[in-house]
Amino acid sequence: MLNLTKHERKVYDLIQQYPEILTDRDVRGNIAVQNGMTEKTLRNRIGELRRFGLVTKDGPSNGSATQTDEYENILLLWKRRKFITKNVIWVGLASVIISLFLPKWYASQAVILSSGAGRFSLISAFADLPLNEFGFSPVNEDITSFISILDSRSMKEQMVEKFNLIERYGSRDVEYAMKELEGNTELRVTDEGALAITLMDKEPEVSQQMVQAMLSQLDFINRRLSREQGKYNRQFIEERLKQTKIDIMKAEEELKLFQQQTGVVDILAQVTAQLEAYGQLYSQKVAAHGGVYSQELQAYTELYAQRAGTEIQLNVAKSTLSQNNPTIRQLTILLKEQNRQLETLAEQLDSELGVMLQDVDERLGSVGFNDGSAPIWITLSDFPALAMQSARFIREVEVQSKLLEILVPQYEQARMEESKNIPTLQVIDEPKVPLNKEKPKRIFIVLGAVFMASIFSSGYVLVEYHTRDLRKRLGSV
Structure with missing residues (x-):
C-alpha cells in the first residue's frame, strides 16, 4: 500500500477538503497558516503528491491510498x-x-590437422563418450602438442617481436603484449578433431599475416622437437646396440669355451645316441653274465616288497597293542633283518652294475675332440649339470641375438627420424584476409x-x- 508520511496524509486530506488550494495561492496561504505551516511547505507537499500521481490539477486523483505494492510500483513507473x-x-x-x-577488429582463421591425422586411433572410436571423466582425452596427441606450442611463451614472444605488438597494442611491456595477444587468439578443437586457429587484429591484412606466421612458427618448433626426440632416441638405441654386440660376443665365446672343455655340442642328440649304444652293449653284457644280475634284482624287489609289508604290520601293531607285546618285538626284529638283507643285495647289485658299466666303457672307449682332451661319452651323473649349463649358454646367445634383431631396425628408424625435415602440419583451410569485421x-x-x-x-x-x-x-x- 502507499506509504504516505504523516505530513503527506495531512496535506492529502486538506486537498480533499479544500481543492481550491491547488490553484488559489491566497487560500493555500490561509490554510497553511491554520495548520501550522508556511505556504511554501504546503506547495512543496502538493508537488510531491502530484509527482506520485495522487493529485491532479483538478483535485485528488481517483487512485486510492490503499492500493497494493505492485500496483503502486507500476503506477509510479507509469507516472x-x-x-x-x-x-x-x-x-x-x-x-x-x-x-x-x-575500432573494428577483423579475424582470420586457419584449420589444421597433424601429419598423422589419417591414421586410425582407438580413442577416436569413443569420441562421443565422456572419456575426460576417466582420465582419457579424445583429442589427438599431436593436436594437444600443437595447442601446447601455440600457448607457449616462446611462441608469444616470437609473435610480439615480429609484429612489434608492444607498440601496436599500446602495451607497457612484453608481458602485457603477450596477454593482449592471448586475448585476441582463439584455439578450438572441432568435432572432427581438427584445430582451428583464429586471430583478431584491427587490420585484416595483419590478422592474416599473423595467423600465417603462427603456422610457420608452429611447424618450425614442431620439427625441431621431433628432431631432438629422434636424436635422443638414436643416442639411446645406439648405446644399447653397442652393449648388445658386446654381450653377444661374450656369450658366444663362453659357449665356445664350454663346448671345447666338455665336448657337448648338442647334448640331447649326444645323450640319445649314447643311450642307444649303451642299451645295445648292456643287452650284450646281461646276456654274457647269464642273467645273474636279473635274478639278484628280482630278489631285491621281492624282499623290498616284503619289508614294506612288515612295516605296515608293525605300525598297525603299535597302534593296537602295548609296547611290550611279543608281536611288536618279533616284527621289529624281522624288519631289521630285512633291512640288512636289502643292504647286502644293494651292494651286490652295485658291484655287478659297476662291472657291467666298466665293460661298456671299455668297449665304447674314449674319443676326444681335436685336442683329444674332452671325451664324447657323457656319464649319467654329469648329464643334469652339463645340460643346464649348455641350455643357459645357448639361451644367452639366442636372447642377445633376438635383441640385436630388434634394435637394428629401431636404430635405423631413429636415424631417419633425426634427419627427416618434412612438414608436420596439414593445412585444411589457409588463412585468408577477412572481408567483414568480427567485432x-x-x-x-x-x-x-x-x-x-x-x-x-x-x-x-x-x-x-x-x-x-x-x-x-x-x-x-
Whole structure:
C-alpha cells in the first residue's frame, strides 16, 4: 500500500477538503497558516503528491491510498515514464555513437590437422563418450602438442617481436603484449578433431599475416622437437646396440669355451645316441653274465616288497597293542633283518652294475675332440649339470641375438627420424584476409545499453520514492 508520511496524509486530506488550494495561492496561504505551516511547505507537499500521481490539477486523483505494492510500483513507473524514456533514449543514442567510434577488429582463421591425422586411433572410436571423466582425452596427441606450442611463451614472444605488438597494442611491456595477444587468439578443437586457429587484429591484412606466421612458427618448433626426440632416441638405441654386440660376443665365446672343455655340442642328440649304444652293449653284457644280475634284482624287489609289508604290520601293531607285546618285538626284529638283507643285495647289485658299466666303457672307449682332451661319452651323473649349463649358454646367445634383431631396425628408424625435415602440419583451410569485421557487435552494445538504462532508471525511480522518509529524516538531522 502507499506509504504516505504523516505530513503527506495531512496535506492529502486538506486537498480533499479544500481543492481550491491547488490553484488559489491566497487560500493555500490561509490554510497553511491554520495548520501550522508556511505556504511554501504546503506547495512543496502538493508537488510531491502530484509527482506520485495522487493529485491532479483538478483535485485528488481517483487512485486510492490503499492500493497494493505492485500496483503502486507500476503506477509510479507509469507516472515517471517520461523520465525513464528520456534516460533510455539518451543512453541508446550515446551507445550508438560510442559503438560507431569503436575500432573494428577483423579475424582470420586457419584449420589444421597433424601429419598423422589419417591414421586410425582407438580413442577416436569413443569420441562421443565422456572419456575426460576417466582420465582419457579424445583429442589427438599431436593436436594437444600443437595447442601446447601455440600457448607457449616462446611462441608469444616470437609473435610480439615480429609484429612489434608492444607498440601496436599500446602495451607497457612484453608481458602485457603477450596477454593482449592471448586475448585476441582463439584455439578450438572441432568435432572432427581438427584445430582451428583464429586471430583478431584491427587490420585484416595483419590478422592474416599473423595467423600465417603462427603456422610457420608452429611447424618450425614442431620439427625441431621431433628432431631432438629422434636424436635422443638414436643416442639411446645406439648405446644399447653397442652393449648388445658386446654381450653377444661374450656369450658366444663362453659357449665356445664350454663346448671345447666338455665336448657337448648338442647334448640331447649326444645323450640319445649314447643311450642307444649303451642299451645295445648292456643287452650284450646281461646276456654274457647269464642273467645273474636279473635274478639278484628280482630278489631285491621281492624282499623290498616284503619289508614294506612288515612295516605296515608293525605300525598297525603299535597302534593296537602295548609296547611290550611279543608281536611288536618279533616284527621289529624281522624288519631289521630285512633291512640288512636289502643292504647286502644293494651292494651286490652295485658291484655287478659297476662291472657291467666298466665293460661298456671299455668297449665304447674314449674319443676326444681335436685336442683329444674332452671325451664324447657323457656319464649319467654329469648329464643334469652339463645340460643346464649348455641350455643357459645357448639361451644367452639366442636372447642377445633376438635383441640385436630388434634394435637394428629401431636404430635405423631413429636415424631417419633425426634427419627427416618434412612438414608436420596439414593445412585444411589457409588463412585468408577477412572481408567483414568480427567485432564490435553494435546491435548487442546498443541493446545492452538500452536494457541497462531501463533497469537503472526504473530502479532510481523506485528507490527515490521508497526512501523519501529516510532522506527527510537525514536532512533534518
